[in-house]
Amino acid sequence: MKLTINEVEHDLDIDTRTSLLDVCRDHLGLTGSKKGCDHGQCGACTMLVNGRRINSCLTLAVMHEGDVITTIEGLGNPDDLHPMQEAFLHHDGFQCGYCTPGQIVSAVGMLSEVADGWPSHVSADVKNGTSLSGDEIRERMSGNICRCSAYPNIVDAIETASAKMKETA
Amino acid sequence: MRPFEYTRASDVAEAGRLTGRFIAGGTNLLDLMKLEVETPAKLVDITRLPLRDIEATDDGGLRIGALVSNSDLAADSRIRNDYEVLSRAVLAGASGQLRNKATTGGNLLQRTRCGYFYETSQPCNKRDPGSGCGAIGGFNRIHAILGVSEHCIATHPSDMAVAMRALDAKVETQKADGSTRILALDDFYRLPGDTPDVENALEAGELITGVRLPKPVSGSHRYRKVRDRASYAFALISVAAVVRMDGGTIADARLALGGMAPMPWRDTAVEKALIGQEPSMATFEKAADILLADAKGQGENDFKIPLARRTLKAVLADATKGA
Numbered sequence: 001m002k003l004t005i006n007e008v009e010h011d012l013d014i015d016t017r018t019s020l021l022d023v024c025r026d027h028l029g030l031t032g033s034k035k036g037c038d039h040g041q042c043g044a045c046t047m048l049v050n051g052r053r054i055n056s057c058l059t060l061a062v063m064h065e066g067d068v069i070t071t072i073e074g075l076g077n078p079d080d081l082h083p084m085q086e087a088f089l090h091h092d093g094f095q096c097g098y099c100t101p102g103q104i105v106s107a108v109g110m111l112s113e114v115a116d117g118w119p120s121h122v123s124a125d126v127k128n129g130t131s132l133s134g135d136e137i138r139e140r141m142s143g144n145i146c147r148c149s150a151y152p153n154i155v156d157a158i159e160t161a162s163a164k165m166k167e168t169a
Numbered sequence: 170m171r172p173f174e175y176t177r178a179s180d181v182a183e184a185g186r187l188t189g190r191f192i193a194g195g196t197n198l199l200d201l202m203k204l205e206v207e208t209p210a211k212l213v214d215i216t217r218l219p220l221r222d223i224e225a226t227d228d229g230g231l232r233i234g235a236l237v238s239n240s241d242l243a244a245d246s247r248i249r250n251d252y253e254v255l256s257r258a259v260l261a262g263a264s265g266q267l268r269n270k271a272t273t274g275g276n277l278l279q280r281t282r283c284g285y286f287y288e289t290s291q292p293c294n295k296r297d298p299g300s301g302c303g304a305i306g307g308f309n310r311i312h313a314i315l316g317v318s319e320h321c322i323a324t325h326p327s328d329m330a331v332a333m334r335a336l337d338a339k340v341e342t343q344k345a346d347g348s349t350r351i352l353a354l355d356d357f358y359r360l361p362g363d364t365p366d367v368e369n370a371l372e373a374g375e376l377i378t379g380v381r382l383p384k385p386v387s388g389s390h391r392y393r394k395v396r397d398r399a400s401y402a403f404a405l406i407s408v409a410a411v412v413r414m415d416g417g418t419i420a421d422a423r424l425a426l427g428g429m430a431p432m433p434w435r436d437t438a439v440e441k442a443l444i445g446q447e448p449s450m451a452t453f454e455k456a457a458d459i460l461l462a463d464a465k466g467q468g469e470n471d472f473k474i475p476l477a478r479r480t481l482k483a484v485l486a487d488a489t490k491g492a
Contacts, residue, residue: 016175016212019199039200040267052240052269058196059270062175063214110265118244121260121400126249142400143264 001065005030006074012061020064021045021056024071032072032101036145043144044102046109047071053109055143072101075108083168084108087161088154095148103144107158110140111165132162170202174211181218185345185374189213193236194271196263197279205289206280206296220274220378223247229384232341235274235377239263239329242273251385254409257392258332264401274377277330277340277357278369281323281431282403284308294320295365302365310469311405314461314477316430321365322467324428326403330354331427332392334435335409339381345374351381358432365431388413388421389488395428395480404428406477412443412488419443419489426460429477436460448489453482 003010003023010028021038024030024047033056036044040058047056048070076082084104087093094100114136119126122139130136137155146154178184184191189211192198201207220234223245231247242248243259263271285291285303292301304312304322312322333354340357343349352370359367371377391410396402407427413420422443425435439460446452457478464474 016173017170038203040196040264043264043266046266053266054270055196055266058199058267060175060192060195060199060212063192063195063216106266109269113240113244113265116244118240119249119256119260121257123260126243126253126256126260139400140265143266 001062003061003064003069004067005069006071014061016060016062018061019057020047020049020059020061020069023061024056030071030073033105034098034101036099036102041145042099042102043106044099046102046106046144048105048109051109051112053106070105072105075105082108083164084157084161087157087164091153091157091160092150093153093157094146094150099144099146099148103141103146103154106141106144107154107161110137111158111162113140114162132159134159171205171208173202173209175214176211177214177217179217181220181343181376181378182347184213184215184218184376185343185347187211187213188345188374191215191376194238194275196267196271197275201280201287204287206287215376226381231382233273233380233382235272235379237273239268239271239273239276240265242329243268252332252336252382253390254335254392254411255329255332255382257390258328258394258407258409261392261394261404261407262328273329273380276327277333277377277380278371279325279327280368282311282326283323286323295323295361295368298364298366305467308469309467311403311428312467312470313430314464314466314470314473315434316360316432317465318361318363318365320363321361321431323361323365323431325358325368325430325432327433328392328394328404328407328427331407331425331433332409333380333382334425334433335411335423336386337383337423339383340377341379341381342371342375343378344372349378354433355435361431368431386411386413386421386423391484391488393480393484393487395476406473406480408480408484410484410488412485414448414489417447419446419448422485424481426477426481429464429473443485448485450482450486453485454478456485457481 034044036042040055045057117129123130190209220236285293291303313324394407409425411423422440
C-alpha cells in the first residue's frame with residue numbers, strides 16, 4: 001500500500017493491524033508523534049489527516065491510502081519552526097515535553113476548526129459562531145492531556161500563535 | 170489485537186454481502202479490538218461509501234449520511250439553527266480529535282463503557298453471554314438505574330443518540346439482501362433482558378446508511394450533561410430537551426435522558442404530565458416522579474436517582490423561563 005505523509009509517498013507492506021501511529025514511528029522513523037495511552041484518551045499521537053486532527057493510534061494505516069497526512073515533522077523543523085512550535089518554546093508550554101508534539105498538532109488543527117466557524121461545548125451561541133477565548137481553548141484542547149500540567153502556558157502559547165497566524169494569513 | 174482480514178466496500182449494495190464487521194471511524198471498535206473485547210475475523214472498511222452528506226428530505230427534515238463525522242454534524246448550519254439540541258449533544262461528547270473521526274452510524278452503535286465489559290478477565294453477559302454480570306454487586310457507579318435486567322446493568326454511552334431520541338430521529342438501514350428499512354430509535358435499540366449481547370435490531374450484514382430527522386421542532390433546545398469533569402467525559406446523567414411555551418403554559422415537551430439506561434431513555438408519560446401545565450417546581454417534581462417511579466440503584470450508583478431528578482428540574486426550569 002501507499003501512504004502520503006508530510007508530502008512524501010511511502011510504499012509499505014504492513015500487517016493490517018498496524019495503526020497509523022505505529023507505521024510512522026516503527027516503519028518510517030517519524031517518531032515525533034508519541035504513543036501515550038494508545039487508546040485515544042491522551043492526544044499525544046495527534047496527526048492531521050486531510051487537514052483535520054485525529055488520534056493516529058485509533059486508526060488503521062490501511063484505511064488511509066490517498067489521504068494527506070501531516071505529522072509534527074511536517075509542520076516545521078528546528079531551522080524553520082511553525083508559529084505554533086515557536087509559541088510553545090516562547091511560553092514554555094511544556095515540562096517533560098512528551099505530550100508536546102500532540103498538543104502542537106492538535107492546536108494547529110483546532111485553530112482551523114475555529115477559522116471554519118465550528119462551535120464548541122462552551123460556545124454560548126452555537127448558531128452564530130464564536131471567537132477564541134481561554135475557555136474555548138481549554139474546551140477544544142481537552143483531548144490533549146499534559147500530566148506535567150503545563151496547561152496555563154499551553155493556553156498562552158496557543159493564543160500567541162493564533163494572533164501571529166492571523167497576522168501572516 | 171487478533172489478526173483480521175481487511176477489505177474495502179466500494180458501494181453500499183456490496184458492503185452487506187462482504188460478510189464482515191463494518192468499520193468506519195473505528196474510534197470505539199479499534200479500542201475494543203486492542204483489548205480483545207472485540208475479535209472480528211474480517212473488517213469491511215465502509216469509509217469510501219457515498220454516505221457523507223446531509224440532505225433535505227421531502228417532508229421538510231434532514232437525512233444525515235451514516236458517515237457524516239460527529240464534527241461535521243455539530244457544525245452544520247442547518248443542525249445548529251434548526252436542531253440545536255443535537256449540535257449541543259454532539260459537542261458535549263468526546264474530544265475534538267475523536268469527533269473528527271467518529272461517524273453518525275458508529276456513534277449510534279457505541280458499546281458501553283462498563284468496566285466489566287472492557288476487562289476480559291471479568292464476567293460480563295454482554296461480552297461473553299452466560300458468564301454473569303460483574304457490575305451487579307460490584308463497581309457500578311456509572312451504571313444504569315432504569316431499563317436494566319438481572320443479566321446486565323450497563324448504560325449506553327452516546328450523547329448524540331439522546332438528542333436524536335428527543336427529536337424522533339429514525340435510523341435508515343440496508344440489509345445484506347439489498348432491502349431497506351427505517352426504524353425509530355425506540356425500535357432500533359434493545360433493552361438487555363436475558364440477551365444483553367443483543368443491543369439493537371440490526372441483522373448480520375445490515376448497514377446503517379443514515380439517520381432521518383423529522384422537520385424542525387420549535388422551542389427551547391437544551392442539552393445538559395452532568396459528568397465527573399467539565400470536558401471529555403461520559404455522562405453520569407444527561408438531559409436533552411425541546412420545550413415550547415404558549416403564553417404561560419407548556420405547549421410541547423420532548424425529553425430524553427442519557428447515562429441512566431441501556432439505551433437513550435424517553436418516557437412520553439413524563440412529557441404528557443408537563444404539556445398544558447404552567448411551569449413550576451411542583452409540576453417538574455411530578456414529572457420527575459413519573460420518570461423515576463421504577464428507578465433502582467445498585468449501590469454505588471444510587472446517587473443517579475436524585476441527580477436525574479435535579480438535572481431534569483434544572484433543565485425544565487431553564488427551558489421554560491422567560492416565557
